[in-house]
Structures are given as C-alpha cells and as structure tokens.
Amino acid sequence: MRKTAKEINERITWQDISIGAEIIEPATSKLVNTGDWRVNMPVFKEENCRQCMLCVPYCPDSSIPVKDGKRLDFDFMHCKGCGICARVCPFDAIEMVKEEKK
Amino acid sequence: MSIRDRMSGNEAVAYAMKQVIPDVMGAFPITPSTEIPQYFSDYIANGEVDTEFVAVESEHSAMSVCMGASAAGARAVTATSSAGLAYMWELLYVVSSARLPVTMAVVNRALTGPININNDHSDSMGARDSGWIQIYAETNQEVYDNFIQGIVIAEKCRLPVMICQDGFITSHGVSNIELVEDDKVSKFVGEYAPENYLLKHENPLAVGPYGVSPYYMEVKRQQAQAMKDSMPVIKQTAEKFCEMTDRDYGFFEEYMMDDADVALVVIGSSAGTAKEAVDRLRAENKKVGMIKLRVFRPFPRIPLSRAMCKVKAVAIMDKAESFSNSGGPLFNEARNSLYDLSGKPYAINYIYGLGGRDITVEDFYDIFQDLYVIYYTDDPGDVYRYVGVRDSRFPDAVDLGRENDNDI
Numbered sequence: 145m146r147k148t149a150k151e152i153n154e155r156i157t158w159q160d161i162s163i164g165a166e167i168i169e170p171a172t173s174k175l176v177n178t179g180d181w182r183v184n185m186p187v188f189k190e191e192n193c194r195q196c197m198l199c200v201p202y203c204p205d206s207s208i209p210v211k212d213g214k215r216l217d218f219d220f221m222h223c224k225g226c227g228i229c230a231r232v233c234p235f236d237a238i239e240m241v242k243e244e245k246k
Numbered sequence: 247m248s249i250r251d252r253m254s255g256n257e258a259v260a261y262a263m264k265q266v267i268p269d270v271m272g273a274f275p276i277t278p279s280t281e282i283p284q285y286f287s288d289y290i291a292n293g294e295v296d297t298e299f300v301a302v303e304s305e306h307s308a309m310s311v312c313m314g315a316s317a318a319g320a321r322a323v324t325a326t327s328s329a330g331l332a333y334m335w336e337l338l339y340v341v342s343s344a345r346l347p348v349t350m351a352v353v354n355r356a357l358t359g360p361i362n363i364n365n366d367h368s369d370s371m372g373a374r375d376s377g378w379i380q381i382y383a384e385t386n387q388e389v390y391d392n393f394i395q396g397i398v399i400a401e402k403c404r405l406p407v408m409i410c411q412d413g414f415i416t417s418h419g420v421s422n423i424e425l426v427e428d429d430k431v432s433k434f435v436g437e438y439a440p441e442n443y444l445l446k447h448e449n450p451l452a453v454g455p456y457g458v459s460p461y462y463m464e465v466k467r468q469q470a471q472a473m474k475d476s477m478p479v480i481k482q483t484a485e486k487f488c489e490m491t492d493r494d495y496g497f498f499e500e501y502m503m504d505d506a507d508v509a510l511v512v513i514g515s516s517a518g519t520a521k522e523a524v525d526r527l528r529a530e531n532k533k534v535g536m537i538k539l540r541v542f543r544p545f546p547r548i549p550l551s552r553a554m555c556k557v558k559a560v561a562i563m564d565k566a567e568s569f570s571n572s573g574g575p576l577f578n579e580a581r582n583s584l585y586d587l588s589g590k591p592y593a594i595n596y597i598y599g600l601g602g603r604d605i606t607v608e609d610f611y612d613i614f615q616d617l618y619v620i621y622y623t624d625d626p627g628d629v630y631r632y633v634g635v636r637d638s639r640f641p642d643a644v645d646l647g648r649e650n651d652n653d654i
Binding site for chain 2 (some may be wrong): 154156157158159161163164165166167168169170172
C-alpha cells in the first residue's frame with residue numbers, strides 16, 4: 145500500500161517508506177511545523193490594517209493566509225519571524241516582538 | 247532474421263541505445279567511451295532517432311541531466327569512462343537512492359595516477375558501492391546484449407545499471423556481431439512507464455527529499471533490498487532474451503568447470519584469453535576451468551561460491567587494486583562468499599592488467615601451474631599476488647606467492 149505523507153513518520157519501517165523516499169503528493173510542507181525555530185514573531189494589529197495586501201506577496205514563507213479578500217492572522221506553523229512583513233507594512237499594522245517560548 | 251554485421255563495442259552500444267529509443271541522452275566525451283555519444287549523435291542528425299541529446303559541460307552535468315530526465319519520466323542513458331565516472335560520483339549515489347533507472351555504458355579505463363587511458367577496472371570497481379547494478383562483458387556481442395537487457399532490468403527494479411566493457415579491447419576492437427531487429431528490441435524493452443514522475447501533472451511528486459537520520463537508514467535498507475530483489479529480475483530478463491536470440495546469459499559463465507581441479511575467476515575481455523589457456527591445457531589433459539563473472543552488482547554470492555567449490559584451488563583475478571593490503575575487490579567478495587562452506591577451495595588473488603598491461607595465454611598458463619602447486623602441496627602461500635608486473639625478485643615475472651614479505 146502506498147503511504148501518504150501523513151503516514152510517513154519516524155515510526156515507519158523500511159518496507160513501508162515510499163520507494164526512493166519519494167513524496168507522492170503535493171503541498172506536504174503544510175503538514176510540517178517549520179515555525180518552531182522562530183526567535184521574533186509578528187503581531188497582527190488588526191485595528192490598523194487597511195487590507196492593502198502588501199505584506200502577503202512579500203512573505204517568503206506564504207505564512208499570511210488570505211480569505212475572502214482579507215488577510216487573517218499569521219500561520220505560525222510556518223512563519224520564521226523574518227520581519228519583512230512588518231518592514232513593508234505602510235500602516236503600522238504588524239509589530240515584531242520577542243517570542244516567549246512556553 | 248537477426249542482422250549480421252561487424253562493429254566495435256562502442257558502436258554496438260550506440261546501436262543498442264538507438265534501438266531502445268531513449269528519450270534523453272546527456273553525455274560528455276571521454277576516451278575511450280567518446281565514440282558512443284558520437285555515433286549516437288549521428289543517428290540523431292540522420293533522423294533515425296528522436297532522442298533529446300543534451301551536450302553538457304561535464305560528466306557531473308551528464309549524470310545530472312540523466313537524473314532530472316529520469317525523474318521527469320524519461321528513459322535516460324549516458325556513457326562514460328575513468329575520470330568521467332569519477333566526476334559523476336556524487337550523482338551516482340543520488341540517482342540510485344532516488345531509485346532512478348538510468349542506464350549507463352561504462353567503457354572501463356584506469357583511473358589517473360599516473361595518467362593513463364587504457365583498460366582496467368579501477369573506475370567501475372571504485373563505484374561498486376554506489377547502489378548501481380553492474381554487468382560486465384567479454385565481447386562486443388555481450389555488451390550489445392547486456393545493454394538491451396540493462397534497460398529492462400533498470401526499469402523493472404527501479405535501479406540504475408552500468409553496462410561495462412573493456413576500454414579499447416572491446417570498445418575499439420571490431421568483430422562480428424548479431425544484431426536483433428529494431429521491432430524485436432522495441433518489444434523486448436517496451437515503453438518506459440513509471441508509476442510516478444515529475445511531469446505527471448495530475449499527481450505532483452517530490453524526488454530526492456532531505457533524508458534526516460530518522461529516515462535515511464530506512465531508505466538505504468530499502469535500496470539494499472532492491473539490489474537483492476534484482477537477482478531474479480536479471481535472471482528472468484536473461485531467459486527472455488535467450489528466447490529471442492538463443493544467446494544464454496547468467497550471473498556468470500562456467501567454462502569447463504564440471505570436472506575441473508583448478509579454476510580462474512575472471513571479469514571482462516580477459517576471459518577470452520583465459521578460455522584459450524583452458525583449451526590448450528585441456529588438450530594436454532589438464533583439468534582446468536574458468537568462471538567468467540558477468541554480474542558483479544548484485545554479487546551472486548551463493549551461486550558463485552557453489553561454482554568455485556567444484557575445484558580445489560581457484561585464482562581470482564582482479565583488474566583493479568584496492569590498496570587494502572588484502573587483495574582486490576573481486577577477491578575479497580568472492581573469497582568471503584566461501585567462508586561458510588565446507589569443502590571450500592583455496593582461493594588466491596592475482597592483480598593483473600592495470601592501466602592496459604597485457605595479459606597473455608602464457609600468463610594464465612603460469613597461474614594454472616601455480617594453482618596445481620597448491621593443488622598438490624596444500625600450501626596456498628601468500629594469497630595476494632601480482633601477475634605481469636616486473637619484479638626484481640621474480641625475473642620471470644611470475645609471483646608464485648612463495649616470498650611472503652607480508653607477515654607483519
């Protein structure tokens with residue numbers, strides 16, 4: 145049986161891993177938490193946001209989800225805290241703060 | 247009806263490539279394999295084949311082209327020798343671990359130091375642990391036949407294959423050959439139809455992902471299994487090929503082994519010379535035999551050890567040094583395969599033919615004579631020897647293994 149990316153984890157045996165470790169479906173990075181090494185994090189100040197959408201294409205990690213023409217809060221599973229969004233925001237709607245790890 | 251022709255080994259491989267209709271060839275010229283892409287380019291220029299030929303700037307790029315093409319879903323081939331193969335090193339492992347069925351014609355040539363363009367097996371023997379199947383040929387006919395079979399084996403096993411022949415000896419030596427008709431070859435190799443490939447738009451795919459330590463070992467174990475599982479595929483492919491051509495291939499060929507006292511194990515074109523020595527000694531009623539190893543990767547450990555057990559002493563011939571101070575690569579694996587068997591023969595090693603050094607019927611005579619010394623005295627002496635090298639201790643150029651300077 146072909147395993148999906150969700151089923152390929154650190155308990156998989158050599159018999160079950162996909163041939164040549166191929167990943168046989170698209171967009172599987174959505175499943176992987178790559179935001180855990182962030183040092184600074186962006187805070188979305190919705191009251192200042194005019195929905196100009198400048199931050200969205202600037203984000204190198206596609207971590208600003210957009211729904212029905214409006215940007216939502218950050219996708220912290222993938223945001224690396226680079227701060228580009230805060231730098232390009234003309235309306236002071238994004239603030240970078242030091243992330244307190246729990 | 248098959249087609250009778252005369253061809254060099256290089257032309258025979260290029261002809262086989264034309265008949266299997268690869269989608270992509272990425273290649274860079276290097277002696278003595280240069281003629282393969284050259285002949286193949288002629289076929290393209292003449293409109294005989296519609297392969298995409300990518301003229302790259304190095305062998306590293308040649309193998310990268312094959313890798314990308316194969317991952318994209320194309321049948322990819324290339325050819326190289328010596329330093330060219332060495333320059334592909336990184337990609338050899340990438341291709342095999344991504345399980346891409348690239349088929350490569352290797353025209354064996356010594357690796358430099360000192361620089362040399364002639365034949366030995368140091369290039370492909372160095373790549374023996376790269377996860378590629380390796381099939382060696384004695385003659386032009388064999389390299390042609392092996393290449394056609396190689397395509398099938400590669401694609402069935404999802405493993406890359408090296409089809410090896412001896413540089414200049416068969417690559418440039420012209421001899422009679424029986425070619426299979428185009429339509430029969432097409433039918434034999436079929437269309438390359440991988441289940442998943444990069445250009446399959448309805449099912450996007452990632453090839454060659456980062457394999458962190460929790461995954462790397464599982465991938466390697468799976469590769470090792472694929473190598474093991476390729477054994478029956480190699481056998482079945484040879485049987486199917488035999489049905490088509492009446493030419494019979496196994497993991498190795500046994501020559502006069504059934505009643506032999508002593509025997510040689512040889513890879514490649516030197517087997518022809520060895521057969522002549524066997525024939526002459528047989529005419530003198532000496533019971534000598536020979537095993538010509540065709541498939542070195544995967545190593546046919548069990549059948550080969552059984553074949554070697556038919557004799558009392560065996561000389562394992564290595565056309566490559568491994569500087570291990572314990573013999574060449576074939577010796578170490580062949581001798582290792584005997585370890586668990588009772589009634590195993592004495593096994594000695596000869597390093598021969600490095601950098602194109604000729605090996606003669608007389609050399610094989612001397613080796614057989616030496617094997618008979620062991621046969622009668624039960625004393626193998628030093629098992630790690632050279633033949634055909636000038637040695638001030640042995641003015642007749644035969645190391646009988648009696649001067650053991652190795653006992654430290």
